[in-house]
Amino acid sequence: MAYDTEKYRKKREKVLGMKKRGISFGVISTIVSICIMGAMGFVVLPGTIAYIAERNLDDAIYRLESSASWPNEIVTGILETEGVVEAVTDKGGKRLIITFDRQEVEVVIFSSFFAKNGLKPTLLNRVNHRQRVTILKEEKKLEAL
Numbered sequence: 001m002a003y004d005t006e007k008y009r010k011k012r013e014k015v016l017g018m019k020k021r022g023i024s025f026g027v028i029s030t031i032v033s034i035c036i037m038g039a040m041g042f043v044v045l046p047g048t049i050a051y052i053a054e055r056n057l058d059d060a061i062y063r064l065e066s067s068a069s070w071p072n073e074i075v076t077g078i079l080e081t082e083g084v085v086e087a088v089t090d091k092g093g094k095r096l097i098i099t100f101d102r103q104e105v106e107v108v109i110f111s112s113f114f115a116k117n118g119l120k121p122t123l124l125n126r127v128n129h130r131q132r133v134t135i136l137k138e139e140k141k142l143e144a145l
Helices: 009-016 025-054 072-079 107-116 129-144
Strands: 057-064 084-089 095-101 121-128
Touching (some): 025 129, 057 107, 057 129, 072 084, 107 121, 121 129
Antiparallel strands (some): 057 095
8 A cells, every 4th residue: 555645744834834815926926027027027018019000110311402391281281191190390491301111201202392382492301210210319418518
């Protein structure tokens, strides 16, 4: 007959002084791991979501050859174009910055729009939107110094 471990379990625990108290180490480590993973997700997720939302955006920066300010009708007309997220002028109104989705719109469409309205703009730069936002943040830091 084989030795039955369950039969004398209570006696063994009483003699050895083993009592089951509190929460086990496995449960504590699981709770701590979940807390750490949740905190990391809280830190990383907003940046990831922002990247996914802005990954296809580009900025085109235009200036009129006559160095005049951009008319407001042109800015609102550009905003009506499909795929354009934002169209703003800089502080002096000399530069027009168009934020657009590069999968839906190309810069050629803006050139034809300007030609229809009798304007002669110059494309100063086409840059990734995230890169331009980073540059603006750095410029604000330098201005604050």
